[in-house]
Amino acid sequence: MGFIESVVNECVSTISKPSNEIVLCDLFSGSGRVANHFKNRFKIVANDLEFYSYATLENLLNNDASTxxxxxxxxxxxxxxxxxxxxxxxxxxxxxxxxxxxxxxxxxxxxxxxxxxxxxxxxxxxxxxxxxxxxxxxxxxxxxxxxxxxxxxxxxxxxxxxxxxxxxxxxxxLKEAVASNDVYMGDATDLITHVSGDILYLDPPYxxxxxxxxxxxxxxxxxxxxxxxxxxxxxxxxxxxSPWSSKKLVKDEFRKLVELANFEFLVMSYSSESLMPPALIADIMSANGKYSVHEMEHKRFSSIKGQKNPFGGETVTEFLHVLHKER
Ligand SMILES: C[S@@+](CC[C@H](N)C(=O)[O-])C[C@H]1O[C@@H](n2cnc3c(N)ncnc32)[C@H](O)[C@@H]1O
Known part of the structure; x- marks a missing residue:
């Protein structure tokens, strides 16, 4: 979260609006950890394809101490x-x-x-x-x-x-929210034409x-x-x-999403071992505005403790690809 927060803060420093009027959309929200982290600063729009996630997002983002x-x-x-x-x-x-x-x-x-x-x-x-x-x-x-x-x-x-x-x-x-948040359950590319805002955070399947x-x-x-x-x-x-979990479909899905997104900044988490190579992401993002990338080494996730890793090595490079979109 520290890594994501520092990059989001860089984007926010160039947006001249009160913090609670900034809209951050977490389009592949999963457990809602990222959306929940930012709900005490920004208005949040959160989405996921799965119902268990939707229920979690409704609870985390739209409930408060009274519930x-x-x-x-x-x-x-x-x-x-x-x-x-x-x-x-x-x-x-x-x-x-x-x-x-x-x-x-x-x-x-x-x-x-x-x-x-x-x-x-x-x-x-x-x-x-x-x-x-x-x-x-x-x-x-x-x-x-x-x-x-x-x-x-x-x-x-x-x-x-x-x-x-x-x-x-x-x-x-439950943390206090600074705005009323919007929660959706749908396909990211279908939803993207219905939402807009300042920062679009993407953490698609990898x-x-x-x-x-x-x-x-x-x-x-x-x-x-x-x-x-x-x-x-x-x-x-x-x-x-999900097309984001398909080697064949992911590239077109990503290109479509980047082109359609009505947000000033796109920030995408993606690791060195994900379906699309970093150079492809750089190409697609650069065609739509000013592109930059941040990286850090992260301990590799394993669902079984001590399990030997097929990729070798203990760490993976986590990228945050940033696009400042020309709108
Ligand atoms: C890497 S996880 C996101 C993890 C999340 N950042 C968290 O903190 O828990 C990717 C998420 O994308 C969702 N997803 C997959 N395909 C999708 C699609 N087409 N549209 C929206 N969400 C999708 C999955 O259900 C999953 O929750």
């Missing part, structure tokens, strides 16, 4: 009084189901949490914002006790220590893994849609693929 206060009794009930239910998660993703993503105990409480939150919302007992707050507490609690290495493309056969902990439905510590597969179970928990599933890992059938 935290209002929902605390519900979380207390979930943590101390709620009985487990043998629902879709228990039936498909528990030890009993033969897919050891969750212990039987935690799977039943996840089902009970989903049923409670959706039930209350359906009966009009929760506002939309309270719904996202409580739903995210279920999502986050489930993620903390999942028996995976971080991605839901596989489960571990033997329960790891953290997955044996009883699930906890936690409260969120390899050929699809997020809809890697996090299928978070979508299933968040959507409560009991989908058709298939295979050993029980992935959702009919998942949406």
């Amino acid at each position: 935290v206060y209002e929902c605390q009794p519900i979380l207390d009930y979930m943590n101390h009084c709620m009985n487990g239910v043998e629902g879709f998660i228990f039936q498909n993703y528990s030890e009993s189901a033969g897919r050891t993503y969750f212990t039987n105990y935690n799977a039943k409480l996840i089902d009970a949490g989903i049923a409670l939150v959706y039930g209350m919302y359906g009966r009009g007992e929760l506002t939309e914002q309270q719904f996202y707050y409580c739903l995210c507490s279920v999502l986050e609690g489930a993620d903390k006790v999942s028996n995976t290495t971080g991605l839901y493309t596989a489960y571990l056969k033997k329960f790891k220590a953290s997955s044996l902990n009883p699930i906890h439905f936690k409260a969120f510590d 390899n050929q893994r699809q997020y809809s597969g890697d996090y299928h179970l978070l979508n299933t928990i968040a959507l409560n849609d009991k989908p058709e599933i298939a295979g050993i890992t029980g992935k959702r059938v009919g998942r949406v693929g």
Whole structure:
């Protein structure tokens, strides 16, 4: 975040507007970490293709201390009084189901949490914002006790220590926002013609893994849609693929996005091991304004501790490609 912040600050220093009137759009927002970091300085527009991310963004960006206060009794009930239910998660993703993503105990409480939150919302007992707050507490609690290495493309056969902990439905510590934020769930290139602002932050997928597969179970928990599933890992059938994870499609998608973007600055995170080489990004950005690049070495992400790295070396070069767009 420090690296991103220093580059964003450089851009902001040339914008003559009060900080809370500056619009920063986080177009591939994922966990919402970047959007959340800046929400106490700028108006935020955040987007992602996946529903679990959309729910997270609604909670992080559009909830405040009053929602935290209002929902605390519900979380207390979930943590101390709620009985487990043998629902879709228990039936498909528990030890009993033969897919050891969750212990039987935690799977039943996840089902009970989903049923409670959706039930209350359906009966009009929760506002939309309270719904996202409580739903995210279920999502986050489930993620903390999942028996995976971080991605839901596989489960571990033997329960790891953290997955044996009883699930906890936690409260969120929400920062104050300086403006009313906008949250979307859509394809980046479709959305780009509908939004505008000062800084467009881009952190697209960087390899050929699809997020809809890697996090299928978070979508299933968040959507409560009991989908058709298939295979050993029980992935959702009919998942949406992203062109940003396709070696063939990514270049045209990127070019289109850069050309269409109605923002003064584009700042893109992309590593040395991503699908498009730095020279291609430089070419495409330079054709649309003044281009510069910043770089830092970063510890390489591995979902398995101590796993040997196929690329060799412990670090990866993280680039921040910056375009000052001529509009
Ligand atoms: C590298 S991650 C972003 C991580 C994020 N910066 C964070 O802090 O969590 C890329 C994100 O892009 C999303 N994504 C993939 N294809 C997309 C598309 N076509 N439009 C919008 N979002 C997309 C994925 O769901 C994923 O959350």
